[in-house]
Amino acid sequence: MKKLLDSFLTFFKSSDEESFYYVKMERNEKCYCGSGKKYKSCHYPDHQKKSKLAVRKIDEITGEEEIKIMSIKKLRKEHSLVKSSVH
Numbered sequence: 905m906k907k908l909l910d911s912f913l914t915f916f917k918s919s920d921e922e923s924f925y926y927v928k929m930e931r932n933e934k935c936y937c938g939s940g941k942k943y944k945s946c947h948y949p950d951h952q953k954k955s956k957l958a959v960r961k962i963d964e965i966t967g968e969e970e971i972k973i974m975s976i977k978k979l980r981k982e983h984s985l986v987k988s989s990v991h
C-alpha cells in the first residue's frame with residue numbers, strides 16, 4: 905500500500921512540471937462555448953473589447969485540451985508557448 909501511495913505522489917510531482925502549449929482559437933472556428941456559432945460572431949467581439957483571446961491549452965503529454973481566455977498581454981509574454989493552429 906505504501907509503495908502504491910509513493911508512486912501516486914511521484915505521478916503528481918512529475919505532472920507538476922508543466923509541459924503544455926497554447927493554440928489560438930481561429931476566428932472561423934466554432935466557438936468553444938458550444939453555441940454552434942463561429943468564434944468571430946460569438947465571443948470574439950467581447951474578447952476583443954477586453955483585449956482577450958480564447959486559446960486552447962494543450963497538454964503535450966496527454967493531449968488534453970483546456971479552453972482558456974487569456975489577455976493578449978499575457979499571451980505575448982508567453983509567446984514561446986503559443987503555437988499556431990494546424991489548419
Ligand SMILES: [Zn+2]
Nearest residue numbers: 935937946947
Ligand atoms: Zn461563444
